[in-house]
Amino acid sequence: MKINDVILHSVTKVAVFIILTLAVYLFFSGHHNPGGGFIGGLILSSAFVLLFLTFDVETVKTAVPVDFKTVAAVGAFTAVATGLGSLFFGQPFLSQAFGYFGLPILGETELATVTLFESGIALVVVGVVVTIILSIGEDV
Amino acid sequence: METVITILSGVLVSISTYMILSRSVIRIILGISIFSHGVHLLLLTMGGLKTGSVPLLGRGAESFTDALPQALILTSIVISFAVTALLLVLAYRVYQELGTDNVYDLRGFKDDL
Amino acid sequence: MIYNLIVIPVILPIIAAIISIFLRRFIKTQRWIAFGVMIINTGISIYILQLIQREGILRIDFGGWEPPFGILYVADSFSMLLVLTTSIVTAICLLFAFSSIGEHREKMFFYPLVSFLVAGVNASFLTGDLFNLYVNFEIMLLASYVLITLGGTKVQLRESIKYVVINVVSSFLLLLSIAYLYGTVGTLNMAHISERIAEAGQTPLLTVISIFFLFVFSLKAGLLLYFWLPGSYSAPPAAVAALFGALLTKVGIYALFRVFTLIFYHDSAITHTLIGIMAALTLIGGSIGAVAYKDVRQIVSYNVIIAVGFILVGLAVGTPEAIEGSIYYLIHDMIVKALLFLIAGIMVVVSGTARIDEMSGLIRNYPLLGWVFFIAMLSLAGIPPLSGFIGKVLVGQGAVETGAYILLALAFLSSIFVLYSLLRVFLNSFWGETIITVEDEMPMKKGWIIPSVILMIGTIGLGLGPEFIAVYVSDAANTLLNPETYINAVMTD
Numbered sequence: 001m002k003i004n005d006v007i008l009h010s011v012t013k014v015a016v017f018i019i020l021t022l023a024v025y026l027f028f029s030g031h032h033n034p035g036g037g038f039i040g041g042l043i044l045s046s047a048f049v050l051l052f053l054t055f056d057v058e059t060v061k062t063a064v065p066v067d068f069k070t071v072a073a074v075g076a077f078t079a080v081a082t083g084l085g086s087l088f089f090g091q092p093f094l095s096q097a098f099g100y101f102g103l104p105i106l107g108e109t110e111l112a113t114v115t116l117f118e119s120g121i122a123l124v125v126v127g128v129v130v131t132i133i134l135s136i137g138e139d140v
Numbered sequence: 141m142e143t144v145i146t147i148l149s150g151v152l153v154s155i156s157t158y159m160i161l162s163r164s165v166i167r168i169i170l171g172i173s174i175f176s177h178g179v180h181l182l183l184l185t186m187g188g189l190k191t192g193s194v195p196l197l198g199r200g201a202e203s204f205t206d207a208l209p210q211a212l213i214l215t216s217i218v219i220s221f222a223v224t225a226l227l228l229v230l231a232y233r234v235y236q237e238l239g240t241d242n243v244y245d246l247r248g249f250k251d252d253l
Numbered sequence: 254m255i256y257n258l259i260v261i262p263v264i265l266p267i268i269a270a271i272i273s274i275f276l277r278r279f280i281k282t283q284r285w286i287a288f289g290v291m292i293i294n295t296g297i298s299i300y301i302l303q304l305i306q307r308e309g310i311l312r313i314d315f316g317g318w319e320p321p322f323g324i325l326y327v328a329d330s331f332s333m334l335l336v337l338t339t340s341i342v343t344a345i346c347l348l349f350a351f352s353s354i355g356e357h358r359e360k361m362f363f364y365p366l367v368s369f370l371v372a373g374v375n376a377s378f379l380t381g382d383l384f385n386l387y388v389n390f391e392i393m394l395l396a397s398y399v400l401i402t403l404g405g406t407k408v409q410l411r412e413s414i415k416y417v418v419i420n421v422v423s424s425f426l427l428l429l430s431i432a433y434l435y436g437t438v439g440t441l442n443m444a445h446i447s448e449r450i451a452e453a454g455q456t457p458l459l460t461v462i463s464i465f466f467l468f469v470f471s472l473k474a475g476l477l478l479y480f481w482l483p484g485s486y487s488a489p490p491a492a493v494a495a496l497f498g499a500l501l502t503k504v505g506i507y508a509l510f511r512v513f514t515l516i517f518y519h520d521s522a523i524t525h526t527l528i529g530i531m532a533a534l535t536l537i538g539g540s541i542g543a544v545a546y547k548d549v550r551q552i553v554s555y556n557v558i559i560a561v562g563f564i565l566v567g568l569a570v571g572t573p574e575a576i577e578g579s580i581y582y583l584i585h586d587m588i589v590k591a592l593l594f595l596i597a598g599i600m601v602v603v604s605g606t607a608r609i610d611e612m613s614g615l616i617r618n619y620p621l622l623g624w625v626f627f628i629a630m631l632s633l634a635g636i637p638p639l640s641g642f643i644g645k646v647l648v649g650q651g652a653v654e655t656g657a658y659i660l661l662a663l664a665f666l667s668s669i670f671v672l673y674s675l676l677r678v679f680l681n682s683f684w685g686e687t688i689i690t691v692e693d694e695m696p697m698k699k700g701w702i703i704p705s706v707i708l709m710i711g712t713i714g715l716g717l718g719p720e721f722i723a724v725y726v727s728d729a730a731n732t733l734l735n736p737e738t739y740i741n742a743v744m745t746d
């Protein structure tokens with residue numbers, strides 16, 4: 001039976017963008033303000049969950065053709081690789097660096113290697129959460 | 141305030157103990173997640189609650205809250221999240237394969253290999 | 254000096270696991286990646302052991318945060334010996350898994366999970382931070398939760414739900430104990446905790462907290478609180494069961510040794526006596542279990558419990574000889590328990606049943622298997638010159654010195670029970686009329702028997718040549734008995 005829930009569909013189409021924006025905002029506000037990779041990733045995956053709820057799993061899968069297990073693996077690899085990166089500079093494992101750069105539009109910006117690590121975390125969270133939701137949801 | 145929170149976490153732990161000792165797998169899982177909340181609250185209390193300031197670094201800070209318990213709790217929440225998800229999937233699979241969510245029916249190892 | 258080398262035994266398996274997830278379809282590549290990493294880890298562990306001999310205890314502060322503020326890994330001889338044994342045993346179990354685990358399990362990320370398990374085990378051995386120990390326990394346990402259910406047969410699901418529930422609850426109890434300890438001493442760095450307790454004295458409150466830790470780690474190690482263990486260790490396939498039997502309880506034992514020699518060693522009249530009582534009860538319970546069952550996997554699992562009791566007798570006694578004996582026995586037990594689980598797995602597959610009264614005359618069909626089992630049995634019973642002997646002698650010597658005659662009697666009576674329970678398996682299933690005809694006989698795969706033979710050579714080698722590791726073992730026992738060495742290595746630059 002197909003339920004025609006127009007309201008949910010139209011709200012989701014708008015809400016997903018708001019959620020994604022919030023996720024990105026929280027992700028970048030990390031390591032000085034509340035936020036960071038884990039929270040950002042969790043909100044990002046909540047956007048996916050909302051999509052899975054509103055449209056069916058197959059539709060979303062054709063629209064976003066990625067294997068979320070691979071996403072988690074890519075994230076884990078990024079996180080470990082940034083930790084290992086410090087080894088090449090003779091620093092202890094998981095050392096971090098940051099610097100201030102004058103960028104064209106953003107002005108003076110702080111760029112930190114933590115952000116790379118955090119992006120790995122965010123990917124892991126998205127991959128794992130969506131995989132869990134899908135594996136519970138798929139065979140009901 | 142610390143006393144109240146400690147009592148609260150004690151209440152949570154006792155509720156969860158009651159639930160973990162029940163027969164239904166779902167109740168056990170809920171009990172475990174309540175248990176984790178109790179433990180997290182206790183961890184927060186152990187660092188000292190509300191010293192009148194936020195956890196903040198900076199050399200001139202007069203007072204600050206211990207930031208370590210919060211980091212520990214965040215880590216622990218992530219772990220309990222993963223474990224609860226895994227337990228739910230497992231309970232669902234057990235229900236599918238064995239047709240029961242009663243732990244009393246999950247006893248024994250005589251019947252098959 | 255920065256010793257980034259110490260993180261390699263943890264990071265390498267993690268990277269191998271991630272790469273193997275990408276290569277999901279290429280099972281052969283995954284096999285050799287996992288196996289290769291274990292071999293490299295073996296080499297690195299040996300190198301680090303040598304380095305410790307030269308330069309003392311090594312450490313690495315993550316991100317350059319100096320102790321007691323940051324997380325750190327500390328490598329002393331005790332932890333590196335265990336990392337070394339873990340790498341060797343895992344490599345051999347993987348070799349066994351190649352031909353026994355089955356393609357559908359291999360496709361469901363078997364090799365990445367084993368790598369994660371090893372990463373968690375190694376990290377637990379290496380960490381110098383109490384909360385990090387909890388996290389590493391969780392990494393190891395999460396991998397083990399999935400490994401025990403992998404394949405999803407009915408028995409596995411039924412046993413795994415108990416295993417997962419009991420381990421999750423005990424993990425939160427560990428967190429609870431850590432919270433109490435943090436509230437009392439205000440630090441999580443193990444060396445720093447030890448220093449503070451040594452300064453302020455081990456108050457009754459701290460002793461109570463130490464008993465919390467004792468119970469939590471006992472749950473993990475199977476010391477007295479072992480009721481979950483036999484069922485869940487006999488459910489998964491042989492390669493996984495061998496890994497569990499060899500590694501998981503040993504991490505709990507390691508944690509007990511570390512906590513009760515480094516942190517809570519002041520009030521040994523209470524804590525170490527309690528450990529002694531628990532070890533004695535474990536020996537009795539394990540012995541009864543080992544002779545009570547007819548399922549070969551149950552018998553082997555109860556043998557794991559007896560070994561846990563025996564190793565903890567060494568800690569309870571606490572003399573240098575006894576601790577040394579415990580370390581020897583720990584290493585010996587990791588090798589022989591893996592061997593025993595592998596043989597039990599082969600027996601179940603070739604005879605089609607797990608009950609020893611339904612098997613008979615296997616030695617006619619598979620002579621080599623029978624003799625490997627015989628050697629493993631003698632080694633576990635502590636017959637010289639096999640590897641169980643030296644551990645038993647040293648622990649016994651320590652017990653005599655301190656006058657712990659009850660523990661001594663129980664420890665050696667348990668050896669007789671081990672011998673009896675395994676001899677019963679041997680007489681019932683290997684001796685007697687053969688029930689497998691030549692036509693029905695399943696050919697013994699090379700991939701099954703070679704790992705068992707390698708492990709057998711390992712136990713003979715360890716028994717004949719303990720002087721190769723004697724330097725490291727005595728150094729490990731030294732560090733355990735003199736916490737200042739550890740504290741100095743961590744707290745000074």
